[in-house]
Amino acid sequence: xxxxxxxxxxxxxxxxxxxxxxxxxxxxxxxxxxxxxxxxxxxxxxxxxxxxxxxxxxxxxxxxxxxxxxxxxxxxxxxxxxxxxxxxxxxxxxxxxxxxxxxxxxxxxxxxxxxxxxxxxxxxxxxxxxxxxxxxxxxxxxxxxxxxxxxxxxxxxxxxxxxxxxxxxxxxxxxxxxxxxxxxxxxxxxxxxxxxxxxxxxxxxxxxxxxxxxxxxxxxxxxxxxxxxxxxxxxxxxxxxxxxxxxxxxxxxxxxxxxxxxxxxxxxxxxxxxxxxxxxxxxxxxxxxxxxxxxxxxxxxxxxxxxxxxxxxxxxxxxxxxxxxxxxxxxxxxxxxxxxxxxxxxxxxxxxxxxxxxxxxxxxxxxxxxxxxxxxxxxxx
Numbered sequence: 001x002x003x004x005x006x007x008x009x010x011x012x013x014x015x016x017x018x019x020x021x022x023x024x025x026x027x028x029x030x031x032x033x034x035x036x037x038x039x040x041x042x043x044x045x046x047x048x049x050x051x052x053x054x055x056x057x058x059x060x061x062x063x064x065x066x067x068x069x070x071x072x073x074x075x076x077x078x079x080x081x082x083x084x085x086x087x088x089x090x091x092x093x094x095x096x097x098x099x100x101x102x103x104x105x106x107x108x109x110x111x112x113x114x115x116x117x118x119x120x121x122x123x124x125x126x127x128x129x130x131x132x133x134x135x136x137x138x139x140x141x142x143x144x145x146x147x148x149x150x151x152x153x154x155x156x157x158x159x160x161x162x163x164x165x166x167x168x169x170x171x172x173x174x175x176x177x178x179x180x181x182x183x184x185x186x187x188x189x190x191x192x193x194x195x196x197x198x199x200x201x202x203x204x205x206x207x208x209x210x211x212x213x214x215x216x217x218x219x220x221x222x223x224x225x226x227x228x229x230x231x232x233x234x235x236x237x238x239x240x241x242x243x244x245x246x247x248x249x250x251x252x253x254x255x256x257x258x259x260x261x262x263x264x265x266x267x268x269x270x271x272x273x274x275x276x277x278x279x280x281x282x283x284x285x286x287x288x289x290x291x292x293x294x295x296x297x298x299x300x301x302x303x304x305x306x307x308x309x310x311x312x313x314x315x316x317x318x319x320x321x322x323x324x325x326x327x328x329x330x331x332x333x334x335x336x337x338x339x340x341x342x343x344x345x346x347x348x349x350x351x352x353x354x355x356x357x358x359x360x361x362x363x364x365x366x367x368x369x370x371x372x373x374x375x376x377x378x379x380x381x
Contacts, residue, residue, distance in 0.1 A: 023348060024049045029376035035366045038069045048096070056099045065090035065115075090115040103130040117150040117157050117216070124185075136192040145183040151216035162212035163225030163312070181211030197244040207234040220312045221303040227312045229298075234261040251275040264297035265318070281333040287356075288326050295320040316365035323364075327356030327372075349379040 026047050033040035048059035068087045092113035099106050108125040124143030131138060151160040159179035184207065191201035214228040238257035245252065252274055259267040271289040278284070295301075296318040298311035305312040331352045338347035354374045360367030 023054075023380040025348075025378060025380045027376060027378040029374055032373045033370065034372075035370040036368075037366070038067065040068075041066045054100070057097070059094075059096040059098075061092075061094040061096070063090075063092040063094075063113075065092065065113075088115055090118070092120075103134070104128070117152050117160075119148040119150070121146045126187075132192070136190060139187075139189040139191075141185070141187040141189070143185045145181070147181040147183070147211070149179045149181050149212045149216070160212055160216040162230060163214050163216075163227035179212060181209065181213065183207065183209045197246065199242045200240065202237070202239040205234075205236040205238075207236075208232075209234075214313070215315065218314050220305050220314045222305070222307075224305060224307065224312055226314050227310065228315075228318075229263065229311060232261060232263055234259065236260075249277040259293075263318070265293055265295070267291065267293035281336055283331040283333075285329040285331075286326075287328070288324070290322070290324055292322040293320065314365075319364070321361045321364045323361065324359045325356055327354065329354040345381075346379065349377070352376045352378075 026045070029044045029046075031040070031042040031044065033042075042063060042065045044061060044063045046059060046061040048057055050057050066087060066089055090113055092111060094109055094111040096109040097107065105128045106126070109123065111120070111122045113120045122143060122145040124141065126139065126141035128137050128139035130136070149160045150157040159177075161177045161179050185205065186207075187203060187205045189201065189203040191199065194200050209232045211230060212228075213230065213232060214226040218226045220226055236257060236259045238255065240253060240255040242251060242253040244250075253272070255269075255271040255273070257267075257269040257271075259265070259269070269289060269291045271287060273285060273287045275283065275285045296313065299313050299318045299320075301319075303314070329352065331350055334346040334349040334351065337343050338345075338349075352375070354372075356372040358370040358372070360369060362368070
């Protein structure tokens with residue numbers, strides 16, 4: 001579930017902000033994630049084509065998500081019959097479309113993914129308009145997830161309504177129990193070229209979720225089911241400044257994001273980045289991010305919950321913690337090789353490698369660190 005949220009956030013940020021490509025392109029990317037008890041391998045293939053030119057672009061994407069976890073670390077020891085390594089596979093397909101008409105650009109997508117205990121359907125639409133002689137851009141984005149949450153029990157996948165004791169909150173508007181998790185996202189953004197070398201932007205995000213938001217397999221102390229509220233309202237405000245230093249190939253960037261929700265979590269995430277181009281066709285990006293959050297109001301540091309407690313959690317993301325994330329990204333443009341006989345098809349192609357290392361504060365359940373990496377190859381056709 002945590003990986004889905006990360007992927008969803010990335011897709012949301014790219015829905016409208018991603019530049020419209022002026023060429024047909026195939027991109028293959030392999031993603032890797034590793035922490036104490038979980039390993040994720042996620043290869044992705046994305047193909048996009050202009051019809052008939054860059055004013056209208058369609059794309060299709062396929063992702064295979066292979067998650068290997070220790071059952072105790074994932075909260076699924078009851079399913080596996082002990083502390084064993086087990087692997088789940090998620091198949092995901094996405095269709096995208098984008099268009100540009102003078103100062104306006106539009107985009108949308110539909111995604112369907114399925115695994116043994118989760119079925120997800122999501123879609124999104126967005127638009128942007130250039131203003132002030134194209135010095136600024138205003139964007140509006142909306143996405144929705146409609147997920148069916150299941151639990152593997154006795155060899156079958158049965159609906160999971162949440163570990164709640166409050167039956168009224170487990171019911172939908174029709175009065176029936178519902179295992180549907182709805183997540184609605186709305187984002188309003190603005191970017192502006194403040195000077196010839198300084199670009200700034202801000203983004204206001206709101207997220208509303210309703211449905212089971214606890215882990216069907218995770219237990220708190222004394223073997224009680226984890227139980228989270230079925231509604232969650234979240235808001236975030238972020239901004240960035242990007243400055244190109246004169247007479248150098250260096251671009252410096254600062255970012256900051258503030259987050260708050262009605263579960264009592266407040267988070268701050270400042271980040272700095274440095275982009276440098278060297279050897280003409282090589283771009284290096286270095287980054288450092290600090291993240292700090294408070295714990296949810298129903299989180300207990302000692303983990304002691306009474307049997308009559310309505311809300312209980314063993315989710316590390318609900319605890320108070322902080323993290324440090326240094327990372328690097330290296331992009332090599334392959335246009336130089338296109339001059340070699342037989343390699344003309346590499347014109348406009350690039351390869352890219354990224355690596356990020358997350359250091360968690362002491363006591364974080366998924367700590368003390370996590371590793372994230374990717375390797376990609378993109379070529380026009």
